[in-house]
Amino acid sequence: MLTVLVINSKGGSGKTTLTTNIASYYADKALKTTILDYDPQNSSLHWLAARPAHLRPIHGANAAPAKAFALRSMQAWVPENTEVLVIDAPAGANGLMLKELVRKANYILIPVAPSAIDIRATAGFIKDLLLVGGARTSTVKIAVVANRVRSQSTTAYVALERFLNSLKLPFLTSVSDSENYLKAADSGEGVFDMDEMATFAERQELMPIMRWMEGHFPNRFGVRANDKVVSLENSRKFAAFRKGN
Ligand SMILES: Nc1ncnc2c1ncn2[C@@H]1O[C@H](COP(=O)(O)OP(=O)(O)OP(=O)(O)O)[C@@H](O)[C@H]1O
Numbered sequence: 001m002l003t004v005l006v007i008n009s010k011g012g013s014g015k016t017t018l019t020t021n022i023a024s025y026y027a028d029k030a031l032k033t034t035i036l037d038y039d040p041q042n043s044s045l046h047w048l049a050a051r052p053a054h055l056r057p058i059h060g061a062n063a064a065p066a067k068a069f070a071l072r073s074m075q076a077w078v079p080e081n082t083e084v085l086v087i088d089a090p091a092g093a094n095g096l097m098l099k100e101l102v103r104k105a106n107y108i109l110i111p112v113a114p115s116a117i118d119i120r121a122t123a124g125f126i127k128d129l130l131l132v133g134g135a136r137t138s139t140v141k142i143a144v145v146a147n148r149v150r151s152q153s154t155t156a157y158v159a160l161e162r163f164l165n166s167l168k169l170p171f172l173t174s175v176s177d178s179e180n181y182l183k184a185a186d187s188g189e190g191v192f193d194m195d196e197m198a199t200f201a202e203r204q205e206l207m208p209i210m211r212w213m214e215g216h217f218p219n220r221f222g223v224r225a226n227d228k229v230v231s232l233e234n235s236r237k238f239a240a241f242r243k244g245n
């Protein structure tokens, strides 16, 4: 099973937008797809409730505790035949929850808005993900996606690229700030469910994410020989980052 965790402790960075669009992409490919929603706001599950019946189904599982310190809901059931599991993390995930989320994942996607505030918060979060969440010592692959990008020439965007280069984390794509994502969020669709011509740009900008995860389907999609785990431990830059440089 391909398990992709979409996470950033920063609220409103685009976790649910990526989760729903990735899930609908794989569902459209007739893969058994489940969304596991850890967010008490249940935005992904609300999106799923609005999903038109003629589209391929996506199973929704609720992993958010009903209230603080309560037991996890029985709805957190992931069907055994799930081929693609997309996990929507809540804002502010840390500590034990962060560990649990990282343990479940093969791939971790971090959406970040290219503003100075978001970049600073995300830098702190990536540190937590690696050290507290245990991602540094696991085989999970991590990548970053810029979200709500309006212009590639903004100062903040340059700062984001510099930050990612310093961490040696792959920067997969820039997702534009587009009305189509808002429409999709309202209608229970992904951009891959919508009119192909009208969503051409959004499809193009999301595809690098799916290509990055391709190696997980040896039978259906073929294996890439160089599909290696991003090794952060070997990165001298990471050591410098850890010291706070
Ligand atoms: N690329 C985009 N273009 C247009 N609107 C977007 C885009 N990405 C996100 N949005 C909108 O911005 C808002 C926040 O996005 P989203 O819900 O995906 O973030 P989130 O990280 O899941 O937030 P939270 O931390 O509250 O769970 C939503 O209204 C969403 O529809």
Ligand SMILES: [Mg+2]
Pocket (backbone or CB within 6 Å): 015, 016, 017, 039, 043, 088, 089
């Ligand atoms: Mg969300």
